[in-house]
Amino acid sequence: MASIHVLGLVCFSLILSTHSVLAALDYEQALTKPLAAIDYEQALTKPLAAIDYEQAFTKPLAAIDYEQALTKPTSAIDYEQAFTKSLAAIDYKQALTKSLLYFEAQRSGKLPPGQRVQWRGDSALKDGSDAGVDLDGGYYDAGDNVKFGFPMAFTITMLSWSTIEFASKLETKNELSNALDAIKWGTDYLIKAHPQPNVLYGEVGDGGSDHTCWQRPEDMTTPRTSFKIDEQHPGSDLAGETAAAFAAASIAFKDKDPTYSGKLLTHAKQLFEFARSHAGVYQNSINVAGQFYSSSGYEDELLWAAAWLHRATDDKSYLDYLGQAGNTGGARTVFSWDDKFVGAQVLVAKLVLEGKVPADSGPWSQYKNQAEQFICSCIQKGNNNVKKTPGGLLWFLPFNNLQYTAAATLIATVYSEYLSPKRASIQCSGGIVQAPALLDLARSQVDYILGSNPNGMSYMVGFGSKYPTQIHHRGASIVSFKKDPSPVACQAGFDAWFNKNAPNPNVLDGAIVGGPNDSDGYTDSRSNFQMAEAATVNTAPLVGVLAKLA
Numbered sequence: 001m002a003s004i005h006v007l008g009l010v011c012f013s014l015i016l017s018t019h020s021v022l023a024a025l026d027y028e029q030a031l032t033k034p035l036a037a038i039d040y041e042q043a044l045t046k047p048l049a050a051i052d053y054e055q056a057f058t059k060p061l062a063a064i065d066y067e068q069a070l071t072k073p074t075s076a077i078d079y080e081q082a083f084t085k086s087l088a089a090i091d092y093k094q095a096l097t098k099s100l101l102y103f104e105a106q107r108s109g110k111l112p113p114g115q116r117v118q119w120r121g122d123s124a125l126k127d128g129s130d131a132g133v134d135l136d137g138g139y140y141d142a143g144d145n146v147k148f149g150f151p152m153a154f155t156i157t158m159l160s161w162s163t164i165e166f167a168s169k170l171e172t173k174n175e176l177s178n179a180l181d182a183i184k185w186g187t188d189y190l191i192k193a194h195p196q197p198n199v200l201y202g203e204v205g206d207g208g209s210d211h212t213c214w215q216r217p218e219d220m221t222t223p224r225t226s227f228k229i230d231e232q233h234p235g236s237d238l239a240g241e242t243a244a245a246f247a248a249a250s251i252a253f254k255d256k257d258p259t260y261s262g263k264l265l266t267h268a269k270q271l272f273e274f275a276r277s278h279a280g281v282y283q284n285s286i287n288v289a290g291q292f293y294s295s296s297g298y299e300d301e302l303l304w305a306a307a308w309l310h311r312a313t314d315d316k317s318y319l320d321y322l323g324q325a326g327n328t329g330g331a332r333t334v335f336s337w338d339d340k341f342v343g344a345q346v347l348v349a350k351l352v353l354e355g356k357v358p359a360d361s362g363p364w365s366q367y368k369n370q371a372e373q374f375i376c377s378c379i380q381k382g383n384n385n386v387k388k389t390p391g392g393l394l395w396f397l398p399f400n401n402l403q404y405t406a407a408a409t410l411i412a413t414v415y416s417e418y419l420s421p422k423r424a425s426i427q428c429s430g431g432i433v434q435a436p437a438l439l440d441l442a443r444s445q446v447d448y449i450l451g452s453n454p455n456g457m458s459y460m461v462g463f464g465s466k467y468p469t470q471i472h473h474r475g476a477s478i479v480s481f482k483k484d485p486s487p488v489a490c491q492a493g494f495d496a497w498f499n500k501n502a503p504n505p506n507v508l509d510g511a512i513v514g515g516p517n518d519s520d521g522y523t524d525s526r527s528n529f530q531m532a533e534a535a536t537v538n539t540a541p542l543v544g545v546l547a548k549l550a
């Protein structure tokens with residue numbers, strides 16, 4: 001029912017804003033005249049549940065001259081068929097299912113009996129043994145075999161946010177348990193990585209040695225060194241993001257598994273205290289992370305963690321922390337594994353919208369205004385708008401742009417959920433923006449990613465009829481060890497598989513690649529890691545957006 005309500009609002013706003021639609025409104029009157037052949041009113045009212053009007057409206061409206069159509073023979077245009085076609089083109093439910101399968105392909109450690117992605121097997125079972133701890137499990141971040149704790153924790157926070165906001169939609173689509181499994185594969189590992197309140201393992205394996213080889217995770221021969229932060233070697237960003245992940249995950253599990261949820265919350269609280277009391281940037285303690293996932297600062301992670309801990313506990317001390325922040329981030333240009341200010345701003349804006357903090361005192365309205373400035377820039381009504389490709393993709397940065405698009409898309413979707421029940425809107429410098437417009441933005445970006453783009457190519461692997469085939473991904477690009485168990489040696493992998501100009505033997509379903517350049521161009525080549533590498537941070541935010549759209 002909620003979605004029909006939203007659709008109604010969209011139609012309403014379009015009617016108000018588009019002259020050509022106003023002309024089209026004369027249908028009802030026209031219907032009483034010669035249009036006996038096509039009953040538009042019936043067509044509009046009957047298939048509402050089945051037909052995606054919102055999508056159909058946003059696309060073909062510009063292309064169709066209704067006035068001209070009315071003067072022509074009406075039999076020429078079959079609107080219902082056109083609507084049905086555009087609906088059939090994008091199957092959000094299938095995309096949602098694949099998005100969660102992707103996390104199974106990225107699993108490290110001993111795979112569980114329910115593992116659905118069958119070309120993968122157990123790997124890195126001795127992780128942590130060099131330090132006398134069990135660090136089996138967790139996720140490989142992208143196309144290599146390193147477990148990077150910083151983006152892994154952000155991935156878990158994004159999966160949890162997606163699951164918290166859209167739990168009932170996920171349940172309806174039979175994907176809630178898969179979403180919780182995806183979170184738990186990460187949090188089970190992060191629990192092991194946090195053996196003492198002020199000790200957190202933040203990486204296993206190192207990018208340098210890993211990148212000199214091209215091997216399946218199942219038979220990699222590179223060092224599996226464990227790296228940690230502690231009181232003498234702090235990392236407030238890593239500890240803060242991991243606290244945020246634990247706190248958000250504790251909310252996701254609150255109903256389904258209260259005991260586990262409580263355990264997650266304990267880890268979250270300890271890590272937040274560790275992050276606050278031992279200040280520092282984590283790559284100064286874990287140097288090997290610096291070349292790959294260098295953090296630009298930790299103030300954002302501390303606010304982000306406090307916001308999630310407040311949401312998980314309702315404890316005023318976390319609110320006080322947010323209230324005393326000297327720097328709430330300002331207007332940001334991205335939301336990413338490195339920069340969480342927008343996330344913290346949006347969570348505080350939710351509190352303002354709900355009347356839980358005063359809108360007119362302290363820094364609360366500042367958080368909200370800054371969150372909304374980011375959203376305004378995405379929807380092209382701000383002072384410093386995000387660039388768009390000619391095909392309509394939000395384009396932030398050249399290297400793995402889709403990670404930023406995906407994260408911004410979750411922000412737009414979640415914010416539309418926060419605005420809707422309050423009937424609130426955003427005052428952008430370019431005009432007022434209401435909740436349905438935010439959802440339209442999210443849908444336009446998802447549609448682009450899933451194939452509505454100048455290349456007609458889906459940037460979600462395995463989705464649609466045309467998608468990238470040469471993903472920069474060690475496991476997917478080498479024959480499954482189940483088909484050919486003979487080990488692939490370090491250099492042999494480059495010769496036999498990396499340099500092979502042929503599709504990957506294993507389809508990495510649900511992976512979102514780095515994506516096109518600012519001219520909508522894409523090269524399906526394994527060596528182009530800026531475009532052709534997928535990462536867990538790309539897909540995680542889309543889980544919630546796809547659940548909303550499915």
Ligand SMILES: *[C@@H]1O[C@H](CO)[C@@H](O)[C@H](O)[C@H]1NC(C)=O
Nearest residue numbers: 516517518519520521522523
């Ligand atoms: C974008 O990518 C396409 C395909 O790789 C390429 O042909 C084009 O030159 C690129 N454009 C820019 C501006 O880099």
